[in-house]
Amino acid sequence: MKKTALLLAFVLGLVSMSLNAQTSTDNVTLNVRLYPIQTIVINPLQKPVNLDYTTAANYTDGVSVSNPDHLKIYSTGGFTVTVASSTTTLTNSINSIPASDITITPTAGTTNTLSGATLTAKTLGTTASTIIDSSTGGFNKNFDIKYGALGAGAYMDKYSAAQGAHADYTTTVTYTIAAK
Known part of the structure; x- marks a missing residue:
């Protein structure tokens, strides 16, 4: 009993100290x-994009329009940007133009210091084509996009007076960003 009391006192002492x-x-x-x-954002001031054929030289040489800082990219890590048309042709109520007549060309924008990014011009089509490929991510990286269409008289027979002041051929162009 004396041992039990001693053991109990010892244990209570340890508990009290702790x-x-x-x-x-x-x-x-x-x-x-x-x-x-x-994240990819298209400059809202550059919607829509119009390729206007207004002179004989336009029909001969083709037309293009450059949109500075057209795409703004945010990505944590490497990424690719693809472009695709919603249709194989740009259409209006009377005629059509192949989407593949349109070339999309990316270049570095004003806030773009991505090293190692590959920028590739592509013709438009319904299959997504990579135009930007970067092994590193970036915050607020801008890319200029140039849209170009054919010359050499390719569209001389695509206008009719029944279409009004001008004939609009339309498709939706979609840019997609994905992680690498």
Whole structure:
């Protein structure tokens, strides 16, 4: 009994000491959790894009329009940007023009210092084609896009007076960003 009392006193003493002890430090685990983002924004002031044939030289040489800072990219890590047409042809109520007559050409914009990005001109089609391929991500990276269409009289027979002041041939162009 004396041993049990002694053991009980010893255990109570340890419990009492631990209850009176003060903690001077403690720890927390801090996690910085990065989630993938890929965002592409088309400059709203550059919608729609019009390729206007207004002179004989336009029909001979073709036309193009350059849109500075047309695409704005945000990506955590490497990415690709593809372009595709919603249709195989640009159409109006009377006629059509092949989407493949249109060339999309990307170049670096004003806030673009991506090293190692590959920029490739592509003809438009319904199959997505890679125009920008970057092994690194970027914040607020702008790309200029030049839209070009054929010359050599390719569209001389695509206008009719029944169409009014001008004949509009239309398709939807979609840009898509994806993580690498």
